Amino acid sequence: MKHLNTFRELRSFLLLWGSQTISSLGTAMTEYALTIWVYGETGRASSLTTLTLCIFLPTILFRFAAGTLADRWDKRRIMLCADLFAACGTGAILLLFQSGSLRIWMLYLINILLSFMNAFQAPAAFVATSLLVPQKHYTRASGLQGFSGAAVSILAPVLGSIFLTLGGLRLVLMLDLLSFAVAFLTLFCFIRIPAVPHAEEEKAESFWESCRSGFRYLREHRTILRITLFMTAINFLAKLGNDGMLAPFVLGRTGNNQQILGMVQSSVAIGLLIGSLIVTGMKPARDKVRVIYGTCALIFCGNLVQSLSMSPVVWCAAAIGSYIVAVIMNANLTVFLREQVPVALQGRVFSVRDTLQNGAIPLSLFLGGILADQVFAPLMASDTPLQALLAPLFGSDSGSGVALLVFLSGALGVTLSLVFFLRKHKDTP
Known part of the structure; x- marks a missing residue:
């Protein structure tokens, strides 16, 4: 009975956690596959470090302002928009690859845009977890999130290698799009994130304040x-x-x-x-x-x-x-x-x-x-x-x-x- 009550209390969080884990796995497989593709195209380590910088740096630069907007805007809508934007980025890479037009600089640009959106998604997801999880289960929720992160880091290179062998970069990108669909539909259809207390009072402040x-x-x-x-x-x-x-x-x-x-x-x-x-x-x-x-x-x-x-x-x-x-x-x-x-x-x-x-x-x-x-x-x-x-x-x-x-x-x-x-x-x- 105790475990059943815990499941009921965490139901919405578990749905969000599971669907986002699937999406993260798809994204990690794509990052792994693109790393191999980029190095195969250029043979230079600097290309990989530049790609990593494009993924990492915009999030740091825009996270400060994005966190403020995440407090003022609807968390669910931010996460839905971020998932949709990420799917568009993967879809663009797939279309460019299929047409033979994909270039390294295009990957840099797409990853800069995706990193910018991640600056909004990360704080929104953090606050959403606080709203969905009762305080007594915060430690358990952190453990589950850590578990999924570790599982993704283990599985992504293995599954990425398998799917690259079976169907190449095209198959990996298609699976990534499927994982985005799972996360988007789960959040859109089954999860309602409670409103933040005193959110309307916060909106009265100016953005810079x-x-x-x-x-x-x-x-x-x-x-x-x-x-x-x-x-x-x-x-x-x-x-x-x-x-x-x-x-x-x-x-x-x-x-x-x-x-x-x-x-x-x-x-x-x-x-x-x-x-x-x-x-x-x-x-x-x-x-x-x-x-x-x-x-x-x-x-x-x-x-x-x-x-x-x-x-x-x-x-x-x-x-x-x-x-x-x-x-x-x-x-x-x-x-x-x-x-x-x-x-x-x-x-x-x-x-x-x-x-x-x-x-x-x-x-x-x-x-x-x-x-x-x-x-x-x-x-x-x-x-x-x-x-x-x-x-x-x-x-x-x-x-x-x-x-x-x-x-x-x-x-x-x-x-x-x-x-x-x-x-x-x-x-x-």
């Missing part, structure tokens, strides 16, 4: 601001270290062994999957703020273990452990913010938070490559007293410089997390 209110809310609620700035630093260090440098670390250590890299990357997905299952069944933590800081320290401990080891088995084990803990951290962070931020403000507040937290990632990735190639790799290849001191810990192979960078970012991450963990705080805004 509403934009500023997101920043003002963070400034006035010191605990949330402190966590946001903390996570900005954590994301920067994570991308500077193993999260952003995993491939060069493993390939450098193993002499470009792609099979071992695949094993470690699969371990990351396994960790995400296990962590999501754990979160789905766990009770909400009492002191979520301390859990956030403590789990971040454990995540970076895993990075330290990886950087000091030459064993792929240890790398895989550390990756699984780190990402299990990462899911627990993210679930507590999400639930804490859902509980503390009024629903009427969540779109703009979370958009400001995402802009701050993710804005440093491109800089971190850029610096990571420069530091690894031009600072730490030459250092570990030199004949200096410092290299002689570090070589017993990190070796002297082509991956030793990246290992040193991963270690330093991990050490900074552990230190920062412990400083925040040990200081007094309140689990309130």
